[in-house]
Amino acid sequence: MDVNTLKEKFKLTDEDLKKPLPVPTKWSKPFWEGTKQHKLLLKTCKDCGHIDHPPYLYCTECQSDNSEWVQASGRATLYAFAINEVGVPFPFMPDLPYVTALVDLKEGPRMLSTIVECDLKDIKNGMELEVIFDDVSPEISLPKWKPVKK
Amino acid sequence: MAKGEFAIMGTGEVPHGIFPERSEFEIAYTVARNAVKDAGIEMKDVGAVLTAAHIMGAEYNTEMFFGHLPEAIGARNNRIYATTVSGGGSSSSIVKTAEGILESGEADTVLVVHAQRFSQFSANEQIKYFAHAGSSPEWEVPYGMTYNGLAAMMANAYMEHSGTTIEQIAAVSVACRKWACLQPNAMFNKKEITIEDVLKSKMVAAPLTALMCNVLCDGGSAYVMTTAEKARQIAKKTGVKPVYLLGHGSRYSHRFITSAVPSFADMGTMYKFFMPAANDAYEQAGLGPKDMDIFELYGAYPHLDLLFMDAVGVCEPGKSGALVEAGETSPGGKYPTTTNGEALSFGHTGTGVGFALFVESVRQLQGKAGKAQVPDAKFLIFNCGGGAYSDVHFTVLGNEVP
Numbered sequence: 001m002d003v004n005t006l007k008e009k010f011k012l013t014d015e016d017l018k019k020p021l022p023v024p025t026k027w028s029k030p031f032w033e034g035t036k037q038h039k040l041l042l043k044t045c046k047d048c049g050h051i052d053h054p055p056y057l058y059c060t061e062c063q064s065d066n067s068e069w070v071q072a073s074g075r076a077t078l079y080a081f082a083i084n085e086v087g088v089p090f091p092f093m094p095d096l097p098y099v100t101a102l103v104d105l106k107e108g109p110r111m112l113s114t115i116v117e118c119d120l121k122d123i124k125n126g127m128e129l130e131v132i133f134d135d136v137s138p139e140i141s142l143p144k145w146k147p148v149k150k
Numbered sequence: 151m152a153k154g155e156f157a158i159m160g161t162g163e164v165p166h167g168i169f170p171e172r173s174e175f176e177i178a179y180t181v182a183r184n185a186v187k188d189a190g191i192e193m194k195d196v197g198a199v200l201t202a203a204h205i206m207g208a209e210y211n212t213e214m215f216f217g218h219l220p221e222a223i224g225a226r227n228n229r230i231y232a233t234t235v236s237g238g239g240s241s242s243s244i245v246k247t248a249e250g251i252l253e254s255g256e257a258d259t260v261l262v263v264h265a266q267r268f269s270q271f272s273a274n275e276q277i278k279y280f281a282h283a284g285s286s287p288e289w290e291v292p293y294g295m296t297y298n299g300l301a302a303m304m305a306n307a308y309m310e311h312s313g314t315t316i317e318q319i320a321a322v323s324v325a326c327r328k329w330a331c332l333q334p335n336a337m338f339n340k341k342e343i344t345i346e347d348v349l350k351s352k353m354v355a356a357p358l359t360a361l362m363c364n365v366l367c368d369g370g371s372a373y374v375m376t377t378a379e380k381a382r383q384i385a386k387k388t389g390v391k392p393v394y395l396l397g398h399g400s401r402y403s404h405r406f407i408t409s410a411v412p413s414f415a416d417m418g419t420m421y422k423f424f425m426p427a428a429n430d431a432y433e434q435a436g437l438g439p440k441d442m443d444i445f446e447l448y449g450a451y452p453h454l455d456l457l458f459m460d461a462v463g464v465c466e467p468g469k470s471g472a473l474v475e476a477g478e479t480s481p482g483g484k485y486p487t488t489t490n491g492e493a494l495s496f497g498h499t500g501t502g503v504g505f506a507l508f509v510e511s512v513r514q515l516q517g518k519a520g521k522a523q524v525p526d527a528k529f530l531i532f533n534c535g536g537g538a539y540s541d542v543h544f545t546v547l548g549n550e551v552p
Binding site for chain 2: 010019020021022023024025028054079080081082083084086087088089092095097098100101102109110111112113114125136140142
């Protein structure tokens with residue numbers, strides 16, 4: 001459904017169609033500062049080496065405050081996906097059908113994201129992916145994933 | 151809880167479906183009175199009232215937080231009230247709250263009440279709420295996540311890694327509908343469906359079709375819980391059959407699906423995460439899968455029901471799809487499973503899916519399940535869980551203490 005039909009059908013304002021964006025926390029701010037510069041950063045514990053994604057206030061493995069943000073390779077494999085067809089919040093209706101995906105980073109963490117630059121019929125679990133950054137607002141760039149060209 | 155230390159005596163329920171004119175307060179009052187009457191006691195015998203949270207319902211929750219219900223139902227001798235919430239796992243955590251109160255000796259009769267009226271909210275409000283219930287506002291919702299999307303990703307991985315087919319997943323929806331057709335209070339109890347109907351229904355989040363997704367509705371249920379000693383006194387006086395809590399087992403994995411513990415993260419073998427909890431419940435009860443007359447499983451989506459079947463020993467893990475497809479879990483089958491049709495056909499009432507299934511479990515063991523009655527049912531295993539499949543809770547119930 002295109003935006004104008006949607007607006008008319010459900011009597012929506014531009015505000016109703018605004019996509020929800022991440023609101024960075026004190027401990028996630030460096031991640032979003034990183035994506036703004038098109039870098040994928042992972043919160044890594046300097047004491048035990050554990051990577052927390054999503055990041056939290058302190059290391060969830062050893063409770064240490066001693067951490068650093070390490071740039072990830074930007075490579076991943078697709079673990080699982082869904083193709084959303086109906087029943088999504090209004091701001092996402094113009095995007096239908098779209099993909100939500102579980103992406104396994106080379107560094108270990110699993111992320112929820114979407115697959116871009118790929119025909120829906122070509123999406124397969126296990127496919128190799130590389131990160132791209134979608135500058136959705138002046139403050140927020142969302143990491144998304146596209147197939148690695150062989 | 152020691153095995154057989156506590157018992158459920160009576161249950162109450164209202165029809166599930168879309169009833170905008172019936173307020174959540176009316177539901178709560180109605181199921182409370184029904185349960186007390188069914189238990190063979192009087193409202194003045196109730197010493198504690200526990201409520202479940204109303205999803206999205208600020209006014210009802212605030213009222214319950216400040217002690218509305220005991221006054222409104224005339225529980226004049228009530229001493230304690232509380233609301234217990236842990237998403238879809240609430241029906242288990244509330245049992246444990248009740249056990250604590252009974253254990254304290256300050257009350258010997260606890261009334262547990264759930265009520266929900268989703269029909270006061272628009273479809274989009276509900277979709278938006280449930281996107282947040284299953285997904286992170288910061289890390290997942292910005293990508294257009296929904297609850298159906300979450301379940302669909304799990305179905306995609308489960309099929310790939312377990313060899314389960316989409317027809318077998320559809321067969322769970324068919325079996326749930328068969329059971330619901332035997333339930334006067336079920337939302338969808340008019341017409342059975344076929345595997346073809348399920349597969350041909352509208353695609354919602356591939357691979358899940360509309361008939362593989364649960365439907366939010368209005369409804370509620372209640373029950374009376376007491377000590378085994380008091381239960382036997384009531385039974386002697388009234389003939390009401392006590393249903394004993396025989397064993398519990400719980401596990402917690404994560405808040406967000408991306409942070410699942412390793413045994414859960416491999417979605418073909420998630421049963422490895424659920425199974426130890428089921429085994430704890432069996433072990434405490436001193437019983438095993440072969441002793442169970444019914445498997446009351448709640449996954450809210452058909453492939454999750456299969457995963458729970460994989461975990462409770464109905465069959466070898468990964469073979470549950472074939473079992474359902476062969477009709478073995480349907481009415482008249484060898485392994486009666488989910489005898490009210492749960493969220494898929496009985497209706498999804500927020501935290502109430504587990505309450506409705508728990509109440510159905512008690513009815514089965516009291517011989518009060520009407521057309522859905524499994525003949526001579528003595529023992530069963532029940533489960534619930536919530537969030538992004540964050541946790542799982544199993545309870546073994548029986549109408550005798552083995």
